[in-house]
Amino acid sequence: MTQRVFSEQEIMSDHPYAKAHEVHGHRLHGGFDADGNYISPRTLVREPAVDTWADALRERGGDILAVDPVVQDLPRFPNYAQMKLLLREGIEKPLWNSLTIISILEGRGRFIGEQPWPDLQQIIVEDVSEMGLGHLRKGLLLAHGLDEGGEPDKGIGAHDVMWIAVRDLAFGPRDYATPDAAFGNVDRERLVPEIAEPYEGMIRFMMTLLMIEYAAAATFDFNQRLLRDVDLFTDRRTQAEEAAKIVDRICQDEEIHVSSLRTFLGELASATIKTLEGGTIAGREVIDRLWAEQMRQTTVEQPKLRREREESELRKHIRAHPDAARIEAEFDALA
Ligand SMILES: [Fe+2]
Numbered sequence: 652m653t654q655r656v657f658s659e660q661e662i663m664s665d666h667p668y669a670k671a672h673e674v675h676g677h678r679l680h681g682g683f684d685a686d687g688n689y690i691s692p693r694t695l696v697r698e699p700a701v702d703t704w705a706d707a708l709r710e711r712g713g714d715i716l717a718v719d720p721v722v723q724d725l726p727r728f729p730n731y732a733q734m735k736l737l738l739r740e741g742i743e744k745p746l747w748n749s750l751t752i753i754s755i756l757e758g759r760g761r762f763i764g765e766q767p768w769p770d771l772q773q774i775i776v777e778d779v780s781e782m783g784l785g786h787l788r789k790g791l792l793l794a795h796g797l798d799e800g801g802e803p804d805k806g807i808g809a810h811d812v813m814w815i816a817v818r819d820l821a822f823g824p825r826d827y828a829t830p831d832a833a834f835g836n837v838d839r840e841r842l843v844p845e846i847a848e849p850y851e852g853m854i855r856f857m858m859t860l861l862m863i864e865y866a867a868a869a870t871f872d873f874n875q876r877l878l879r880d881v882d883l884f885t886d887r888r889t890q891a892e893e894a895a896k897i898v899d900r901i902c903q904d905e906e907i908h909v910s911s912l913r914t915f916l917g918e919l920a921s922a923t924i925k926t927l928e929g930g931t932i933a934g935r936e937v938i939d940r941l942w943a944e945q946m947r948q949t950t951v952e953q954p955k956l957r958r959e960r961e962e963s964e965l966r967k968h969i970r971a972h973p974d975a976a977r978i979e980a981e982f983d984a985l986a
């Protein structure tokens with residue numbers, strides 16, 4: 652019989668590594684096998700476990716949550732050619748800042764594992780002990796949080812430190828001020844008043860997280876192309892290539908985040924949810940309602956807000972250049 656119930660210790664377990672993961676003076680999570688292949692942290696059991704839960708979900712007639720690939724293809728500001736122009740003109744702050752902000756946001760991800768999340772079993776009719784849902788507070792979210800924010804008390808860095816390594820390998824030491832990464836919270840209207848607020852809040856948070864994780868693939872690719880572009884970082888090509896490899900490892904680590912989130916949100920969609928009034932509502936209805944709003948936020952609202960936030964800042968960097976008028980004209984022509 653297939654094992655579907657795992658202990659927290661099993662979920663958190665690492666592969667035996669042949670070599671530790673160390674870059675640019677940082678001790679990092681994960682490690683390498685004897686052939687030098689990178690292995691993501693805490694995936695020895697977690698990875699096959701997620702596959703097992705996804706298979707079981709399909710056997711029950713459900714499926715993992717579908718994500719529209721359009722979210723990996725949203726317009727980016729600045730676009731690739733624009734960012735390349737800036738870097739070639741020596742305007743490096745926009746990319747330096749953006750890598751720093753990614754590191755800060757990844758570091759905040761540690762809270763995913765520290766938050767006292769409510770127990771979804773309380774609102775689900777079916778027994779979730781053999782599902783991903785039954786393991787969220789049994790290692791699944793803890794592992795996720797550590798993958799993002801690391802274990803500073805043990806001196807082990809995760810994506811937070813990896814992005815700093817990427818940045819510093821590419822640019823070399825810089826004493827720029829740390830950019831502001833406070834984006835403010837959106838006030839949210841209740842969309843599923845049939846269930847108690849903490850549960851709706853948790854499901855929406857997990858959906859936002861899935862969207863960020865899924866869309867991040869495009870950001871990783873964007874940064875990697877810049878790092879591997881032979882016209883850029885010309886005096887630091889070796890370091891920039893190494894930085895691109897670190898991005899590969901981050902990408903690899905994120906796969907389990909996407910698959911585990913899609914799986915347990917898919918499990919929720921196929922479950923029966925208990926309402927506050929003592930009745931039930933189909934999980935599908937709850938998930939569809941929340942996901943539609945999440946898609947709207949991701950594809951319409953957030954790109955607008957992000958652009959407003961970033962454009963004036965970026966133009967300030969251009970205007971500080973002695974040849975600002977020419978560069979800004981070229982920048983606009985590349986839009
Ligand atoms: Fe991450």
Ligand SMILES: [Fe+2]
Pocket residue numbers: 799864904905908
């Ligand atoms: Fe992640």
